[in-house]
Structure formats: C-alpha cells, structure tokens
Amino acid sequence: MNKIETISVNEIDPEKHLLFDVRSPKEYEEYHLPGAECLSIFSNEERAEIGTLYKQHSKELAMQRGLEVVGPKLPLLFQRIKTVKDQNPNKDVVIYCARGGMRSKSIAQTMSMMGLDCLQLEGGIRSHRKLIDAFFEEFIQTARQIIVLEGHTGTMKTKVLEHLQREGYPVINLEEMAGHKGSIFGRIGEQPSSQKKFESKLYERLKVLEDSPTLIIESESKRIGRVVVPDFLLQGKYDGTRIHIEMPFYIRVKYICNVYEPLLHKEEITEAVIKLSKRIPSIVMEDIHQALLSEDYEKVVSLLLEYYYDPKYEYAEKKYESPCIRVYGDSFQEVNRKVKEHIDRLI
Structure with a gap:
C-alpha cells in the first residue's frame, strides 16, 4: 500500500486545503478545525462500541468491527469528498482524526487507492491544540x-x-x-x-x-x-x-x-x-x-x-x-x- 503523505498543522492554509474530519459527530461538535467538514466514519454509538471492544477485548477485534462498519460507507464517503474536490480543483484534500492515527490514515489510503489523493494531518486535531497552547504562551x-x-x-x-x-x-x-x-x-x-x-x-x-x-x-x-x-x-x-x-x-x-x-x-x-x-x-x-x-x-x-x-x-x-x-x-x-x-x- 502506498505511503500517505502527511502535512503539519502549521502548513494548513484555507486557500489551499480542504479539511475533512473523520471523527464521530460528537467529537466534531465539541471542537473541530475551522472550515473542516464533518465526514464521520463512525456514529457516536459505533465509536463507543469499537472503543469498548478495543479496551475490553483486543485491538484486532476492534479493527475487524471497524472494517465491518466502515466498509459499506466507503462509496458515500468517496462521493462526498470527490464532490467538494471537484468544486475546488486547485485545493488539496486533508483528512484528520484525533491523533493522526488509524481513522484518518485508513480513509486517506483508501481514497488515494480510488484515485483521490489525500494528505493526512500529522498528529490529528491534537496538534492544533498544541499549536493553540503554544500561541497563548507566546501571546x-x-x-x-x-x-x-x-x-x-x-x-x-x-x-x-x-x-x-x-x-x-x-x-x-x-x-x-x-x-x-x-x-x-x-x-x-x-x-x-x-x-x-x-x-x-x-x-x-x-x-x-x-x-x-x-x-x-x-x-x-x-x-x-x-x-x-x-x-x-x-x-x-x-x-x-x-x-x-x-x-x-x-x-x-x-x-x-x-x-x-x-x-x-x-x-x-x-x-x-x-x-x-x-x-x-x-x-x-x-x-x-x-x-x-x-x-x-x-x-x-x-x-x-x-x-x-x-x-x-x-x-x-x-x-x-x-x-x-x-x-x-x-x-x-x-x-x-x-x-x-x-x-x-x-x-
């Protein structure tokens, strides 16, 4: 599988990038990057279920259940990203999740395999939190x-x-x-x-x-x-x-x-x-x-x-x-x- 290119939070530019947040609706509502679209791959309930499997059983079982949940959604996710991309052909797609882990990486890889190149945000939205904290300290x-x-x-x-x-x-x-x-x-x-x-x-x-x-x-x-x-x-x-x-x-x-x-x-x-x-x-x-x-x-x-x-x-x-x-x-x-x-x- 091709390695996905990453981008740092300092490089994000609204004039150049289309941001897609693949976290759950609840996570998105609590806080998201300015201008980002909600592209949840799990509902709030699905995220809770998979998190429970990860903690109480195993990573493998959680990943398997995640694949079962996301698989049927992939065509719709692809179409949503493609529609926005077609409207903004000069902008690059950036996918992010909480920490720059499995959720954003798997979606970015899948979309790229389908001919829709995507960047993954390094460190996910947590990197934006660190950026804010550092800015306040300097300010x-x-x-x-x-x-x-x-x-x-x-x-x-x-x-x-x-x-x-x-x-x-x-x-x-x-x-x-x-x-x-x-x-x-x-x-x-x-x-x-x-x-x-x-x-x-x-x-x-x-x-x-x-x-x-x-x-x-x-x-x-x-x-x-x-x-x-x-x-x-x-x-x-x-x-x-x-x-x-x-x-x-x-x-x-x-x-x-x-x-x-x-x-x-x-x-x-x-x-x-x-x-x-x-x-x-x-x-x-x-x-x-x-x-x-x-x-x-x-x-x-x-x-x-x-x-x-x-x-x-x-x-x-x-x-x-x-x-x-x-x-x-x-x-x-x-x-x-x-x-x-x-x-x-x-x-």
Whole structure:
C-alpha cells in the first residue's frame, strides 16, 4: 500500500486545503478545525462500541468491527469528498482524526487507492491544540493595554462591543465565543461552546489582533457558561482601564426582556429562576413566582436585578483598584458614542 503523505498543522492554509474530519459527530461538535467538514466514519454509538471492544477485548477485534462498519460507507464517503474536490480543483484534500492515527490514515489510503489523493494531518486535531497552547504562551509575553467594559447587568455592554468590533476595534467578545451571555439566562437561545471550541475561537481572534497594542474586553467572571476564561484576560480585567456604563433601571429591564424574549422561552426562564431560589429572600421569590405565572417578565427581571444581580455586581466591584471612567446614557446610541470617544482617546 502506498505511503500517505502527511502535512503539519502549521502548513494548513484555507486557500489551499480542504479539511475533512473523520471523527464521530460528537467529537466534531465539541471542537473541530475551522472550515473542516464533518465526514464521520463512525456514529457516536459505533465509536463507543469499537472503543469498548478495543479496551475490553483486543485491538484486532476492534479493527475487524471497524472494517465491518466502515466498509459499506466507503462509496458515500468517496462521493462526498470527490464532490467538494471537484468544486475546488486547485485545493488539496486533508483528512484528520484525533491523533493522526488509524481513522484518518485508513480513509486517506483508501481514497488515494480510488484515485483521490489525500494528505493526512500529522498528529490529528491534537496538534492544533498544541499549536493553540503554544500561541497563548507566546501571546502573553507582550504587554498590552486592556480596556474593560463593565457595568450592571443590562447596560448593553455586549451590544457596544459588537458594534465596536464591526467598526474594526480590537475587541475580544468572550460571550460570543463561549456561546453564553454570562447570566443565569445565558444559554437561552445560544449554543454553548466546549472549552476546546472556545479556545479555538479565541485563538483565531487573537491571531488577527496579534500586533494590536490594545485589547477591548467585557468584564466577565472566571467562568462563562461551560468555559473558563484564560488567566491573562481575567488579570486584564483587574489591571486594565475600566469604562463603567450606567443606564436607567427601567431601560435595563426592557433591554434584558428584548434580548432574552421570555415569551418564547418560558420554561427555560422558569428553570433558570428556580436555581436562584436559595440566593434570594423567600418573600421576594414568592413575588417572582407570581410574576412568572402572570407572565409579567419585566417584574421578574426587575426583582432579579434588585435582589440578586445588582448587589452581586456591587460587591464584586469593590475588588477593583484600576482606573475607572464612568459613562452615563439613557439610550444605546448615547452610550455607544461616549464609549467610543473614550476608547479613541485611550488608543
């Protein structure tokens, strides 16, 4: 059998390569290379079955079962790769799996035998993880100015960040990368990222901002949904220049209701509120439950802000000693304009 040519992760170029991920759908969903197509040779259940055979019986038995499963799928796998290749004749096909082992090698060899030349990614997706770790280590060696947008829940910080990023400012939108809005309602309407997917998105963004002397972030907790924020960004929250956004209470309430669309997510909202039962006075929780039953979501949000989020934020704010610029506005347009003016002066 012909030896398959390999390619290192550093050589991958979206302009030159077509990436195919032959791991299971679950592995692909957790984290995959940017632009890669899912070409699973095993379903999640098949992968679990073969893994069990490997661990509890033998490698040979696992390989035999793998061959039985993959064999009937080969024509379809070949056709899928060929279709994409025909649409991109000047690009080379790259097959990868978890560690650059049996799954990617066997598919690359089989496709090449059928006249469809393929490269195998050395070290599989694990090599990309190592690349990300090395990049982070190097990135933190350069000191950068960190500008932190902060403010009570509902002060439109994320919306300001999104507008700044669209205008070319060096923004790192951690909530977007995490697939979570950072509150008890944070996962509603979102697709939460795994830690690996989050770090991959962060890596892609930091590559773009590698030469920027300034980074703009939102003040976040150590954990956003399922992911943990790297220490170098968390430290920036304490050492950087803070821009504190203040808005009228009623505007914050309306904004939160507009963002989370509670009438479309009644059950999820209720489940999230119940999780706070032990952190809010029981008499207040009774009012919140009554408001949920009557679908008075502005009252629900008002009570949560008054008795949970605002006190929690004010307690955390006492830990900061870095410079703080306060911005007040009663509309997004006003707040956005003032924040931009301060950032322009800072950078």
